[in-house]
Amino acid sequence: MEEFYKHIFERQRQAHDMPSNVRIWEWARDVFRLLFPERNAKKLLTLDALKASFKLLENELYDLLSKSKDCAACDHTWVVSNFFSKLPDLYDLMMDDATAILEGDPAARNISEVIRTYPGFLASCMFRMANQLWLDNVPLIPRILTEYAHERTGIDIHPVATIGRYLHIDHGTGLVIGETAIIGDHVKLYQGVTLGALSVDKVLAGKRRHPIIEDYVIIYAGATILGGETVIGHHSIIGGNVWLTRSVEPYTTVFHRPNTEFVHGKSIE
Incomplete structure (x- = not known):
């Protein structure tokens, strides 16, 4: 001792x-x-x-x-x-x-x-x-x-994140917004949403690792969006429990079905 x-x-x-x-x-x-x-x-x-x-x-x-x-x-x-x-x-x-x-x-x-x-x-x-x-x-x-x-x-928001006006966090429990995330205006985030990185390797410190969420996007409960090159286009809707590591165009709706994600009813690999 x-x-x-x-x-x-x-x-x-x-x-x-x-x-x-x-x-x-x-x-x-x-x-x-x-x-x-x-x-x-x-x-x-x-x-x-x-x-x-x-x-x-x-x-x-x-x-x-x-x-x-x-x-x-x-x-x-x-x-x-x-x-x-x-x-x-x-x-x-x-x-x-x-x-x-x-x-x-x-x-x-x-x-x-x-x-x-x-x-x-x-x-x-x-x-x-x-x-x-x-x-x-x-x-x-x-x-x-x-x-x-x-x-x-x-609700876990890194102080270095960039967040626009009229942020609506609904319920919020379990919400994570990473350090280099960028969020536009009039964005609505539900509980359990993760705006995170594809990798937590220390060599990525100081580099963009988290997604960009453009204006008027709604992200429903449990959705996970990862990666510094992932952009969610404005006026898009991301459904609950969706897992995204790629960008989506403006005015896109993405929703979850077991073992796949659907954009406007079409599956994406």
Whole structure:
């Protein structure tokens, strides 16, 4: 046991000093709650109180960055300023996602219900914030945010993915969107969908491995679409449990039958 203790102690000494994952998540959660008071029991009664709350969150982000060795090379002041200057645009993206859910789900009664209860909305909002931090060249923290959202919702979106406006995640449990995936506008994804890679060989790091999903595509539950050269054309419908490793043209319907896939009723090898 003594050697084991020494090994763990050495790892403790070498570990990068960084705020806890919980503290990082709580910062993002507090930004989310401030943007969407439906998720916050504490209501702010004056504009000055709102501005002061945003300022506290700016200070908190600066503190998170400055206490992380992984972020030592970041321009902390610039990152904080840029992130919060982009917050109105991020809010618009988030509201577009909420609108897509409201308009696309017959069970959704109003926008407040979507904001307060839908896991797909929470996951997409955390992705939007994490992606902006990644665009600002912040390491590790974006991944922490999307993994916490994954833990809470079962929806796994890599923060580096490219996702357009009006994303509708319906149910969402088991959904996976890989690092180099590109998703257009007005895309609807159901539970268990995987936008993944054909290979997980480490030599492919940094290369396109995940599919492109064009505008107005619907992908139903359990569908798996793989490969960096796979493009799903706009206005296509991919049925449940379909397995695709090749591109399909716009306005295509693909559906599953045992041991084969069908496009417009014709089998494809």
